[in-house]
Amino acid sequence: MDRNKNEQVKPKQLLSVYDGIVLICGMVIGAGIFKAPSIVAANTGSNLEFMLAWVLGGAVSLCGALLYAELAARYPETGGEYAFLSRGWGRGVAFVFAWARMTVIQTGAIAAVAFVFGDYASEMLRLGDKSSAIYAAIGVVALTALNIVGTRETKWLQTVMQVLLFAGLAFIAIAGLAAGGSPKPASGAAAGSFGLAMIFVLLTYGGWNEAAYLSGEVRDPRRNMLRILVGGILTVTVFYLLVNLGYLAALGLGGMRESKAVAADVVRVAVGDKGVVILALIVCLAALTTMNAAIFTGARTTYALGQDFRFFRALGAWRASGSTPANALLLQGVIALVLVWAASFTPDGFSAMVAYTAPVFWTFFYLTATTLFRFRDGTERPAFRVPLYPHIPIAFCIMCVYMLYSSIDYIRNPDFGPQFGNMVLAGLIVMLVGIPLYFLARRK
Numbered sequence: 001m002d003r004n005k006n007e008q009v010k011p012k013q014l015l016s017v018y019d020g021i022v023l024i025c026g027m028v029i030g031a032g033i034f035k036a037p038s039i040v041a042a043n044t045g046s047n048l049e050f051m052l053a054w055v056l057g058g059a060v061s062l063c064g065a066l067l068y069a070e071l072a073a074r075y076p077e078t079g080g081e082y083a084f085l086s087r088g089w090g091r092g093v094a095f096v097f098a099w100a101r102m103t104v105i106q107t108g109a110i111a112a113v114a115f116v117f118g119d120y121a122s123e124m125l126r127l128g129d130k131s132s133a134i135y136a137a138i139g140v141v142a143l144t145a146l147n148i149v150g151t152r153e154t155k156w157l158q159t160v161m162q163v164l165l166f167a168g169l170a171f172i173a174i175a176g177l178a179a180g181g182s183p184k185p186a187s188g189a190a191a192g193s194f195g196l197a198m199i200f201v202l203l204t205y206g207g208w209n210e211a212a213y214l215s216g217e218v219r220d221p222r223r224n225m226l227r228i229l230v231g232g233i234l235t236v237t238v239f240y241l242l243v244n245l246g247y248l249a250a251l252g253l254g255g256m257r258e259s260k261a262v263a264a265d266v267v268r269v270a271v272g273d274k275g276v277v278i279l280a281l282i283v284c285l286a287a288l289t290t291m292n293a294a295i296f297t298g299a300r301t302t303y304a305l306g307q308d309f310r311f312f313r314a315l316g317a318w319r320a321s322g323s324t325p326a327n328a329l330l331l332q333g334v335i336a337l338v339l340v341w342a343a344s345f346t347p348d349g350f351s352a353m354v355a356y357t358a359p360v361f362w363t364f365f366y367l368t369a370t371t372l373f374r375f376r377d378g379t380e381r382p383a384f385r386v387p388l389y390p391h392i393p394i395a396f397c398i399m400c401v402y403m404l405y406s407s408i409d410y411i412r413n414p415d416f417g418p419q420f421g422n423m424v425l426a427g428l429i430v431m432l433v434g435i436p437l438y439f440l441a442r443r444k
Contacts, residue, residue: 024232041256043197058237088371099434106298108357115349117287133344144333175270176246184254195406311441358407366400
């Protein structure tokens with residue numbers, strides 16, 4: 001009887017290939033595509049280089065998704081990167097990751113998307129010189145409060161938002177291609193570097209690492225996971241290429257470089273200011289949905305840290321009313337607000353938060369990827385294995401190292417370094433604080 005009960009609570013393999021592709025698109029396509037392209041344009045020297053960056057982003061994402069799919073197939077019941085790092089590199093590395101996720105990676109991502117919300121909300125109603133930061137702070141406070149009282153986004157709301165987002169992207173692509181405006185050519189060389197451009201491209205492709213955890217609920221995962229991952233990433237890549245072609249057709253590379261809200265500017269060229277308000281509303285809702293998901297999942301990781309280490313036991317408290325990790329949510333919200341405040345003193349809050357998170361993010365992405373080589377020494381045969389091993393994992397690890405270098409290279413860049421160099425150093429310092437903190441927590 002007990003064995004039967006245990007079997008009933010296991011994940012059921014209900015997802016078809018089509019279901020998996022739709023889910024991947026929903027996880028990956030977010031608010032970043034409305035903000036990042038203008039920054040990518042500022043760091044590429046031609047239309048061809050700009051478009052190649054987005055193609056390369058799709059290829060890198062596919063390699064990473066395949067690698068994560070095997071890791072998830074090996075340990076489908078555990079806590080993602082935290083478990084992989086703990087098994088592969090030890091509890092100390094896993095602790096520093098959890099610390100960095102709480103103070104840099106997840107909270108920085110929440111603040112970055114909050115600035116996307118702020119930039120587009122300001123297109124509808126400005127709140128002074130710090131309008132974007134004010135809206136960003138309002139978004140963080142409101143969504144943190146909703147999560148504390150137990151309010152969660154419903155499946156219906158998520159579906160509606162996904163449809164609106166896809167419709168908005170299709171509208172931008174068509175409007176840009178049909179606008180017939182006067183695209184502005186790029187004047188002079190790119191201000192930054194191709195590596196810097198790839199940081200924002202891969203940020204926009206972010207989410208595939210979550211998609212890889214579908215392996216436990218996919219029918220015939222050994223055969224269908226490859227189809228889902230390839231189909232999903234290719235679909236996202238095609239969407240992104242079409243949207244960026246629309247941006248280029250309407251504004252040109254020079255116009256994109258100067259744009260603060262590139263999608264709004266494209267719609268303004270195509271249909272005037274009335275269309276901008278509708279688009280800004282769609283982008284704001286998409287950004288809030290992304291923020292809510294990040295707040296929800298981030299607090300659960302922080303709660304798990306409190307459960308594992310007595311030093312953080314206050315964060316491991318669960319609030320019965322509403323069934324939420326209230327303390328973890330509060331701390332996460334406070335950290336995100338501090339980051340919004342700090343980024344408000346920079347020329348662009350979104351770019352500042354990417355500078356803060358990117359080096360730490362790519363450090364742990366690389367460490368997580370290398371665990372596969374350690375796990376492959378065993379005799380286990382998971383439901384899904386990376387094809388063309390070890391070439392795909394090696395290629396992804398090389399890209400992780402390149403992205404880590406590029407994200408630290410922010411400091412030396414003459415245009416970005418003076419503006420965002422301090423944010424790069426701050427993220428690395430906060431991450432490194434986790435090392436002595438681990439020894440203190442272990443002693444406790």
